Amino acid sequence: MSRQFQTISFFFSLLIMAFPMWGFSQEPFGNPKEGKILYEKHCANCHGTNGTGDGPDTQFLMVQPANFHSLKSRSKTDWDLMTIITFGAAYSPMHGWADRLTEEERWDVLRYIRILAPFNPMARYRPSPNG
Numbered sequence: 344m345s346r347q348f349q350t351i352s353f354f355f356s357l358l359i360m361a362f363p364m365w366g367f368s369q370e371p372f373g374n375p376k377e378g379k380i381l382y383e384k385h386c387a388n389c390h391g392t393n394g395t396g397d398g399p400d401t402q403f404l405m406v407q408p409a410n411f412h413s414l415k416s417r418s419k420t421d422w423d424l425m426t427i428i429t430f431g432a433a434y435s436p437m438h439g440w441a442d443r444l445t446e447e448e449r450w451d452v453l454r455y456i457r458i459l460a461p462f463n464p465m466a467r468y469r470p471s472p473n474g
């Protein structure tokens with residue numbers, strides 16, 4: 344095998360390996376369109392249609408649902424929120440959804456929440472009136 348051929352095929356294989364990774368990093372998990380349907384069916388009664396935590400069922404709850412627009416929620420990572428959606432929050436009416444929604448559906452619903460209230464990594468470093 345010629346040296347030149349070796350070099351070219353080495354770079355070519357790097358290119359092939361890089362492509363799927365590039366695509367993967369651009370595309371976050373979850374489909375917000377599916378997520379909207381799931382959110383309105385399962386979550387809006389507590390978290391409110393706009394994610395402000397004021398759905399009609401809140402009158403029956405001791406622990407109030409999270410307001411996704413609060414800086415506290417917006418500064419949590421996808422993984423923080425996904426863990427709560429999957430396993431629930433201890434001592435609260437927010438139970439885990441792992442037995443009711445598939446992993447794909449949980450990503451869909453999270454992606455929709457992130458459209459209602461986008462991730463803001465700097466939020467936790469700023470004092471805020473609404474938590």
Ligand code: HEC
Pocket residue numbers: 381382385386387388389390400404406407408409415416417419424425427428432433434435436437438440452453
């Ligand atoms: C019975 C009412 C209720 C329903 C239904 C409900 N939640 Fe919750 N959720 C809560 C409460 C209450 C909390 C706050 C828990 C706490 O602060 O300890 C919460 C917290 C959360 C959090 C954490 C937010 C944060 O900033 O820490 C996420 C994410 C979440 N819910 C997503 C969902 C999703 C997605 C659904 C629908 C699949 C859903 N919830 C359905 C009551 C509910």
